[in-house]
Amino acid sequence: MFNFILNTLQFLKLIISLFFKNLFSLICPCKKNFAGEIVLITGSGNGIGRQIALKFAPLEATLVLWDVDDKNNEETSKLAKKYGAKRVFTYHCDCSNREQVYEQADKVRKEVGDVTILINNAGILPGKKFLDTADADFEKTLNVNFFSQVWTLKAFLPAMIAANRGHLVNTASAAGLWGTYRAADYSASKAAIIEMMESLDSELHHTGKCGIKTTIICPYFINTKLARGFKSQTCLLPVYEPDYVASKIVDAIRKEKFYLIMPLTVYLFAFKIFTPRKILLFIESWLKIPDSMEKAYGQKKKD
Template sequence: MDLKVLGSMLFFPIQMIYYIVKASVLSLLPSRRKDLSQEIVLITGGGRGIGRYLAEEFAEQGAKKLILWGRTEKCLKETCEQISLRGTECHYFLCDVANREEVYKQAKVVREKVGDVTVLVNNAAVVHGKTLMESDDDALLKSQHVNTMGQFWTTKAFLPRMLELQHGHVVCINSILSQSPIPGAIDYCTSKASSLAFMESLTLGLLDCPGVGCTTVLPFHTNTDMFQGMRVRFPQLFPPLKPKTVAQRTVDAVRTNTAFLYLPWTMHALVFLKSFMPQAALEEIHKFSGSYTCMDTFKGRT
């Protein structure tokens, strides 16, 4: 065997241990938080649910301008007025992220009327809450178009300018269901798994791009209208997250340039267990913990 290859093979584990220890130590140290006073933040699905709380939190943390995208003007207008009353410049535009042409058209309007978006928050999502055989074909397509493909269009619309400026951040509000699916929301779980792969690939692809970062948020069941009707077997053990908490932690993750954020932190254990436990054991845990095993029909959108 070539000595150079042998040396690389021997050095690789040592290098990995070094970076693991380094990352662990750095995670324990207080992080310097980025100033948001010059940031122009665009939030898809910004009129309601987590999107509304995100808008409020970005405003609270000093963002320069906020832009809200969504499909329901009433909600967008209400949220925009609330943000404006706080003293933060806020604009809203009707835009269905599933429509590629509409996204590109509205992105151009945003640049002309408001300025260059420096923080893109892909929050818009839909869920129909049905099994595969109960799901309408058009509804299944809608989930994939909004939850996954919409991210392609918005990111393609705004990322190039971020790269030119060497300044920007792409955020995805994902879900722990992307890594721990449930049977009653097959459209949502599938689209969120695709969305996670998109963000993982994008995050790695931007490692050599100075000034541009990514954050993927993977929360447990959040108490919003989108999942109204969903019930957890043991709500005392597995309480739903508050949307305000998700928003606060998300903005903090942007400010600290955190790549992946699991909410609550115990979701790390779930992902770790799935990596080595037998399928039969995982099925038993799923049946016991319930995480969504008792469900009414639910559907929603943001």
């Protein structure tokens, strides 16, 4: 009994200590210096990926840009150099192709060095209803959005573990926290990312690899090609511009945040497990999420 009380008091002491440490980090966050870092960005040819590259450009980091769109990826490289980047390397890579990821990862290690900040950003959003999504399309969404991140993590994490140093940045979505109308495949892929990264972060922590940081990005819709003209019908869930989101992502990496959830109203999604399903469906209707999805994707021709 005495040992139980003692262990409980020690546990409470640790929890209180961690609480105040976290509170202090929010008030006075540490700020990572990016000089000398090797930053690899997937899906860098346009949208958020390009904007992240441009935000890193003046920060003295080496940029490694991966995309299937060589023309736009080269344009990102030119812009990054214009913005101050000294070393920029571009590679053609279909991140949903495991063999191609591993092949290009070997080239990066030989030609550039070990990646120290991995930013998984590539993704697709078909926007079809569940039964309208062909089996092959469902698999494609999971391959591009989820398995691509599995392959890049497996390719670059071993070197980070050996050095006990690095940063894993994985783009998920608010849809991974709240299954979104007309996006079953997309929501599933993003939820898988969140749970995988929470599990991986746990592994790294409990095996003493605390020098490797994790950041999970969970934004609502962003005004990119992925959104294809999506317009929110409520100010509670604004559609952000890529430049703004990229700034927040780089800031989250600098401050070593575990989650970047935006807008703040998305935090309310976490309470879904305590809320009756009918109320959640009413909230969806009140926020006009189904209407927004229908207007953005429902009127478009089927692929």
